[in-house]
Protein backbone atom coordinates (compact mmCIF):
# COMPACT_ATOMS: atom_id res chain seq x y z
CA UNK A 1 0.00 0.00 0.00
CA UNK A 2 1.39 3.38 -1.02
CA UNK A 3 -0.51 6.52 -0.06
CA UNK A 4 0.25 9.61 -2.11
CA UNK A 5 0.44 13.14 -0.70
CA UNK A 6 -3.09 14.05 -1.84
CA UNK A 7 -4.65 10.96 -0.27
CA UNK A 8 -2.71 11.65 2.93
CA UNK A 9 -4.03 15.24 2.92
CA UNK A 10 -7.58 13.92 2.52
CA UNK A 11 -7.11 11.57 5.50
CA UNK A 12 -5.65 14.31 7.73
CA UNK A 13 -8.47 16.75 6.87
CA UNK A 14 -11.06 14.04 7.54
CA UNK A 15 -9.57 13.35 10.98
CA UNK A 16 -9.41 17.10 11.77
CA UNK A 17 -13.13 17.42 10.88
CA UNK A 18 -13.93 14.53 13.23
CA UNK A 19 -11.98 16.12 16.05
CA UNK A 20 -13.75 19.49 15.55
CA UNK A 21 -17.11 17.75 16.00
CA UNK A 22 -16.29 15.76 19.16
CA UNK A 23 -17.14 18.42 21.82
CA UNK A 24 -20.40 19.40 20.04
CA UNK A 25 -21.41 15.78 19.70
CA UNK A 26 -20.97 15.08 23.41
CA UNK A 27 -23.04 18.17 24.36
CA UNK A 28 -25.67 17.27 21.72
CA UNK A 29 -26.24 13.89 23.40
CA UNK A 30 -27.41 15.66 26.57
CA UNK A 31 -30.13 17.64 24.73
CA UNK A 32 -33.86 17.01 25.06
CA UNK A 33 -35.78 17.51 21.81
CA UNK A 34 -39.20 19.08 21.41
CA UNK A 35 -39.35 18.16 17.71
CA UNK A 36 -37.52 15.21 16.20
CA UNK A 37 -37.80 14.76 12.41
CA UNK A 38 -35.25 11.97 12.04
CA UNK A 39 -37.29 9.99 9.54
CA UNK A 40 -36.18 6.85 7.69
CA UNK A 41 -35.23 9.09 4.75
CA UNK A 42 -32.97 11.10 7.10
CA UNK A 43 -31.36 7.87 8.37
CA UNK A 44 -30.78 6.76 4.76
CA UNK A 45 -29.24 10.14 3.82
CA UNK A 46 -26.92 10.10 6.86
CA UNK A 47 -25.81 6.57 5.96
CA UNK A 48 -25.28 7.56 2.30
CA UNK A 49 -23.07 10.48 3.33
CA UNK A 50 -21.06 8.25 5.68
CA UNK A 51 -20.55 5.74 2.87
CA UNK A 52 -19.84 8.26 0.08
CA UNK A 53 -17.61 10.65 2.00
CA UNK A 54 -15.81 8.33 4.42
CA UNK A 55 -16.21 4.59 3.81
CA UNK A 56 -15.59 4.56 0.03
CA UNK A 57 -12.57 6.93 0.31
CA UNK A 58 -11.09 4.77 3.10
CA UNK A 59 -11.60 1.55 1.11
CA UNK A 60 -10.00 3.25 -1.90
CA UNK A 61 -6.99 4.52 0.07
CA UNK A 62 -6.32 1.32 2.03
CA UNK A 63 -7.13 -1.35 -0.58
CA UNK A 64 -6.95 -1.94 -4.32
CA UNK A 65 -10.68 -2.59 -4.78
CA UNK A 66 -11.36 0.55 -6.82
CA UNK A 67 -8.00 0.74 -8.62
CA UNK A 68 -9.62 -0.20 -11.96
CA UNK A 69 -11.25 3.28 -11.89
CA UNK A 70 -8.03 5.24 -11.27
CA UNK A 71 -6.98 8.07 -13.52
CA UNK A 72 -3.92 10.22 -13.39
CA UNK A 73 -4.65 13.86 -12.62
CA UNK A 74 -2.54 16.99 -12.79
CA UNK A 75 -0.86 18.35 -9.66
CA UNK A 76 -2.91 21.60 -9.83
CA UNK A 77 -5.94 19.44 -9.03
CA UNK A 78 -4.30 18.35 -5.79
CA UNK A 79 -3.50 21.94 -4.82
CA UNK A 80 -7.08 22.99 -5.54
CA UNK A 81 -8.30 20.09 -3.42
CA UNK A 82 -6.11 21.16 -0.49
CA UNK A 83 -7.41 24.76 -0.75
CA UNK A 84 -11.03 23.55 -0.89
CA UNK A 85 -10.64 21.23 2.10
CA UNK A 86 -8.83 23.84 4.23
CA UNK A 87 -11.51 26.46 3.57
CA UNK A 88 -14.14 23.79 4.24
CA UNK A 89 -12.54 23.04 7.61
CA UNK A 90 -12.62 26.73 8.51
CA UNK A 91 -16.37 26.99 7.76
CA UNK A 92 -17.02 23.64 9.45
CA UNK A 93 -15.39 24.86 12.69
CA UNK A 94 -16.95 28.33 12.50
CA UNK A 95 -20.48 27.07 11.87
CA UNK A 96 -20.24 24.59 14.77
CA UNK A 97 -18.98 27.36 17.06
CA UNK A 98 -21.76 29.76 15.96
CA UNK A 99 -24.55 27.16 16.34
CA UNK A 100 -23.20 25.93 19.68
CA UNK A 101 -25.80 23.93 21.63
CA UNK A 102 -28.31 24.34 18.77
CA UNK A 103 -26.26 22.02 16.55
CA UNK A 104 -27.76 18.67 15.70
CA UNK A 105 -26.62 16.11 13.07
CA UNK A 106 -30.19 15.71 11.85
CA UNK A 107 -33.52 17.56 11.79
CA UNK A 108 -34.31 18.32 15.41
CA UNK A 109 -35.36 21.23 17.61
CA UNK A 110 -34.12 21.10 21.19
CA UNK A 111 -35.64 22.58 24.32
CA UNK A 112 -34.64 26.26 24.49
CA UNK A 113 -33.58 26.21 20.81
CA UNK A 114 -32.71 29.69 19.59
CA UNK A 115 -32.42 30.96 16.03
CA UNK A 116 -28.77 31.81 15.30
CA UNK A 117 -28.37 34.78 12.92
CA UNK A 118 -24.90 35.94 13.92
CA UNK A 119 -21.35 34.99 12.96
CA UNK A 120 -21.27 33.20 9.62
CA UNK A 121 -25.07 32.69 9.90
CA UNK A 122 -25.47 36.43 9.36
CA UNK A 123 -24.65 35.88 5.66
CA UNK A 124 -25.47 32.22 4.93
CA UNK A 125 -28.29 30.01 6.22
CA UNK A 126 -26.39 26.74 5.69
CA UNK A 127 -22.66 27.38 6.19
CA UNK A 128 -22.12 23.85 7.51
CA UNK A 129 -23.49 22.51 4.23
CA UNK A 130 -21.21 24.98 2.35
CA UNK A 131 -18.30 23.41 4.23
CA UNK A 132 -19.45 19.88 3.38
CA UNK A 133 -19.77 20.86 -0.31
CA UNK A 134 -16.14 22.06 -0.10
CA UNK A 135 -15.18 18.66 1.40
CA UNK A 136 -16.97 16.85 -1.46
CA UNK A 137 -15.25 19.05 -4.08
CA UNK A 138 -11.89 18.51 -2.35
CA UNK A 139 -12.52 14.75 -2.43
CA UNK A 140 -12.98 14.90 -6.21
CA UNK A 141 -9.70 16.76 -6.65
CA UNK A 142 -7.62 14.81 -4.10
CA UNK A 143 -8.69 11.22 -4.87
CA UNK A 144 -7.93 10.58 -8.50
CA UNK A 145 -10.40 7.77 -8.95
CA UNK A 146 -13.77 7.95 -10.70
CA UNK A 147 -15.59 6.16 -7.85
CA UNK A 148 -13.89 7.37 -4.66
CA UNK A 149 -13.42 10.88 -6.01
CA UNK A 150 -17.05 11.47 -6.96
CA UNK A 151 -18.95 9.39 -4.37
CA UNK A 152 -18.90 12.41 -2.02
CA UNK A 153 -20.57 14.75 -4.49
CA UNK A 154 -23.26 12.17 -5.30
CA UNK A 155 -23.98 11.30 -1.62
CA UNK A 156 -23.92 14.84 -0.28
CA UNK A 157 -25.80 16.19 -3.33
CA UNK A 158 -28.60 13.74 -2.51
CA UNK A 159 -28.65 14.83 1.13
CA UNK A 160 -28.44 18.53 0.34
CA UNK A 161 -31.29 18.64 -2.18
CA UNK A 162 -33.61 16.37 -0.15
CA UNK A 163 -32.84 17.74 3.32
CA UNK A 164 -32.63 21.52 2.93
CA UNK A 165 -36.31 22.09 1.99
CA UNK A 166 -37.34 19.96 5.00
CA UNK A 167 -34.92 21.74 7.31
CA UNK A 168 -36.19 25.17 6.22
CA UNK A 169 -39.80 24.00 6.69
CA UNK A 170 -38.95 22.83 10.22
CA UNK A 171 -37.31 26.18 11.03
CA UNK A 172 -40.33 28.04 9.60
CA UNK A 173 -42.69 25.89 11.70
CA UNK A 174 -40.78 26.91 14.82
CA UNK A 175 -39.56 30.42 14.21
CA UNK A 176 -42.25 31.63 11.76
CA UNK A 177 -41.84 35.23 10.64
CA UNK A 178 -38.44 35.51 12.32
CA UNK A 179 -37.07 32.77 10.04
CA UNK A 180 -38.95 34.12 7.00
CA UNK A 181 -37.28 37.50 7.50
CA UNK A 182 -33.93 35.79 8.03
CA UNK A 183 -34.37 33.90 4.73
CA UNK A 184 -34.82 37.19 2.89
CA UNK A 185 -31.49 38.51 4.20
CA UNK A 186 -29.32 35.43 3.62
CA UNK A 187 -28.28 33.04 0.88
CA UNK A 188 -28.42 29.25 1.24
CA UNK A 189 -24.76 28.32 0.77
CA UNK A 190 -23.38 31.56 -0.70
CA UNK A 191 -23.83 35.05 0.78
CA UNK A 192 -26.69 36.99 -0.80
CA UNK A 193 -25.13 39.76 -2.81
CA UNK A 194 -28.05 41.19 -4.72
Ligand SMILES: C[S@@+](CC[C@H](N)C(=O)[O-])C[C@H]1O[C@@H](n2cnc3c(N)ncnc32)[C@H](O)[C@@H]1O
Nearest residue numbers: 102104105106107108114115116126127128129
Ligand atom coordinates in the same frame (compact mmCIF):
# COMPACT_ATOMS: atom_id res chain seq x y z
C1 LIG B 1 -26.61 19.64 10.63
S1 LIG B 1 -27.15 21.17 11.33
C2 LIG B 1 -26.88 22.20 9.92
C3 LIG B 1 -27.19 23.62 10.18
C4 LIG B 1 -27.27 24.49 8.92
N1 LIG B 1 -28.19 23.91 7.97
C5 LIG B 1 -25.92 24.69 8.29
O1 LIG B 1 -25.69 24.12 7.22
O2 LIG B 1 -25.10 25.43 8.86
C6 LIG B 1 -28.90 20.99 11.32
C7 LIG B 1 -29.61 21.51 12.56
O3 LIG B 1 -29.19 22.81 12.86
C8 LIG B 1 -30.25 23.56 13.41
N2 LIG B 1 -30.23 24.87 12.73
C9 LIG B 1 -30.12 25.10 11.42
N3 LIG B 1 -30.07 26.44 11.16
C10 LIG B 1 -30.14 27.05 12.37
C11 LIG B 1 -30.12 28.41 12.80
N4 LIG B 1 -29.98 29.40 11.93
N5 LIG B 1 -30.23 28.65 14.14
C12 LIG B 1 -30.36 27.65 15.03
N6 LIG B 1 -30.36 26.35 14.69
C13 LIG B 1 -30.26 26.04 13.38
C14 LIG B 1 -31.53 22.78 13.22
O4 LIG B 1 -31.91 22.28 14.47
C15 LIG B 1 -31.10 21.63 12.33
O5 LIG B 1 -31.75 20.44 12.72
